[in-house]
Every structure is written in C-alpha cells, then in structure tokens.
Amino acid sequence: MALSLAIRGVGAGYGAVRALHGVSLDIAQGETVALLGTNGNGKSTLMKCVMGIVRPTSGSVVLEIDGTSHDLTRLSTEQIVNLGVAMVPEGRRLFPKLTVEENLLLGAFRPAARAALQRNLALAYEMFPALTERRRHAAGTLSGGQQQMLAIGRALMAQPRLLLLDEPSMGLAPRLVAEIFACVRSLRDAHTTILLVEQNARAALAIADRGYVLETGSIVLAGTGAELLADAGVRSAYLGL
Numbered sequence: 001m002a003l004s005l006a007i008r009g010v011g012a013g014y015g016a017v018r019a020l021h022g023v024s025l026d027i028a029q030g031e032t033v034a035l036l037g038t039n040g041n042g043k044s045t046l047m048k049c050v051m052g053i054v055r056p057t058s059g060s061v062v063l064e065i066d067g068t069s070h071d072l073t074r075l076s077t078e079q080i081v082n083l084g085v086a087m088v089p090e091g092r093r094l095f096p097k098l099t100v101e102e103n104l105l106l107g108a109f110r111p112a113a114r115a116a117l118q119r120n121l122a123l124a125y126e127m128f129p130a131l132t133e134r135r136r137h138a139a140g141t142l143s144g145g146q147q148q149m150l151a152i153g154r155a156l157m158a159q160p161r162l163l164l165l166d167e168p169s170m171g172l173a174p175r176l177v178a179e180i181f182a183c184v185r186s187l188r189d190a191h192t193t194i195l196l197v198e199q200n201a202r203a204a205l206a207i208a209d210r211g212y213v214l215e216t217g218s219i220v221l222a223g224t225g226a227e228l229l230a231d232a233g234v235r236s237a238y239l240g241l
Contacts, residue, residue: 003029003065003161003193005050010059012042012049019045021217022059027162030191032184034208034225036201036238042217043197044090047164050195051087052077065161082110084161088168090197092151096140100131103139103150107157116159124153127183145176152183163187166197181207201238205229 005027012020019042027033037043048054050061052075061072063083072080086107094103104124108117125132128149134142139150148168155163165184169177181203188194188207198204205211208225213234221231228234 002067003063005162005193005195006060006062006064007046007050008060008062010046010049010056010061012045012054012056014054019217020049020056023214023217023219024059025212025219025222027193027195030193031209032188032192032194032196032207034201034204034211034228035195035197035214036199036204036211036228036234037214038199038237041214043214044166046214047087047166047195047197049073050080050164051085052080063162081158082112084110084112084159085164086155086158086160086162087164088151088155088166090166090170092147094139094147094150094154097138099136100139100142100150101135103154104131104157107154110158113157113159117157120157120159124156127156127186128153143176144172145179148172148176148180149183152180160192162193162195164195164197167199168196169198169200169203177203199238201234202229205234 007023007025010020010023023046035043045054049056050072052072056073063070063072070083104121108114108120113120130146131149131153142150168180185207196204205225205228210224211228212219213221
C-alpha cells in the first residue's frame with residue numbers, strides 16, 4: 001500500500017503564542033523520519049497537527065494513500081485514526097487502573113483493526129514479552145520502560161499505516177532506552193512508516209532514514225540520518241561534541 005505524508009508551510013499555535021512557523025517536511029512509505037529539537041520548539045505541536053488535535057492556522061497536511069489524498073486539517077482525530085494514523089503520545093497516557101490487556105484492546109479502535117484483533121494482540125505480546133507476564137496487572141503498576149512498551153503496543157493494535165512516536169525514551173534509564181529503540185528499529189525494519197520526535201539525537205538518527213531539526217518553530221536543517229549525525233551544529237547542540 002502506497003503512502004506518503006506531505007506537510008507544507010504549517011503554522012500553528014495556542015492563542016497568541018505561535019509554536020510553528022511555515023514548517024514543511026515529507027515522509028515516504030516505509031521511511032523512519034526523525035524530528036529533533038529541544039523542549040518548547042514545536043515538535044509535539046506538529047504531531048498534534050497531524051493528528052487533528054491542533055488545527056494549523058496556515059499550510060496543509062496531506063496524507064496520500066494509494067493515490068487518494070486526504071487533507072488532515074479538515075478531518076477529525078477519529079477520522080484520521082480510521083485512515084491508519086496512530087500516535088504514541090509524550091507521557092504515554094495509559095489508563096493506569098485498567099489491565100495491560102485492557103489497555104492494548106483499547107488500541108484496536110478503528111474498524112479495520114478490530115477484524116484482526118486477536119492476531120495483533122498476539123503480535124504485541126510477541127514484540128514485548130515482558131507484557132505477557134503482566135497482562136492481568138494494572139498498567140499503573142508497570143515500570144516506566146514497561147509502560148512505554150505498553151503505549152507502543154497499544155498504538156500497534158490499531159494496525160497503523162503511519163506511526164507517530166513522541167519522545168519514546170523520555171525519563172527512561174539508559175538500558176531501557178536501548179530496549180525501546182531496539183523496538184523502533186524492528187518496526188523500521190518491518191517497513192512501518194514512522195515519524196519519530198526525540199531529544200536523544202544520537203539514538204534517533206542512528207535508525208532514521210532522514211531527519212529534520214526544528215528550532216523556535218521552524219525547520220533549520222534537514223538531511224539523512226548519517227548527514228545530521230556528522231553535522232557540526234547537530235553534534236554541538238545535541239551530542240555534546
């Protein structure tokens with residue numbers, strides 16, 4: 001299935017506060033694209049624009065699926081999810097009193113995913129074996145790393161054509177960060193189309209096909225993962241080199 005996302009000249013904000021200024025980027029089928037930037041530079045706002053949670057004040061967000069274009073700025077979040085876009089939000093946003101399995105099942109929201117619910121549930125447990133043994137436990141009792149695995153697993157239950165990952169390594173110990181990025185790498189290798197927002201530039205660019213750097217709401221640099229890792233400005237700002 002052919003898929004692409006084209007973001008063109010997007011501006012957005014919250015009241016009088018402007019968070020994005022003419023942002024443009026592209027994601028092609030099967031690509032992992034990293035979006036880098038420190039806190040407060042508009043990364044999460046751009047993700048919310050794709051999901052229909054924040055409405056751009058200018059520009060366009062167009063998802064093309066098999067030759068049919070969908071203007072996401074005109075669709076509700078539910079309609080966007082039904083097109084096959086899933087997001088793992090910053091902070092995970094789980095239902096702490098529900099069990100691991102109940103949280104996973106809530107991810108199978110869109111009709112296309114419900115038909116393959118049991119198969120997707122088995123795949124989520126296969127990808128995250130630690131969740132299998134905790135499947136009857138409340139999500140709020142999991143460790144930070146396990147909660148992040150659950151948040152990703154819940155998104156995968158939707159059978160996403162486009163997966164948005166917002167700061168998946170935030171607040172995790174280095175060992176758990178490595179586990180989460182191993183999961184993202186396996187999704188990339190399975191040709192999942194991914195937009196990855198991440199402050200851990202080294203880990204993100206190591207698995208990304210391409211990347212963009214967002215500063216004060218504008219794209220200031222773009223290139224392949226390898227090119228950005230080698231860029232002196234990126235190395236100084238994000239890698240401490």
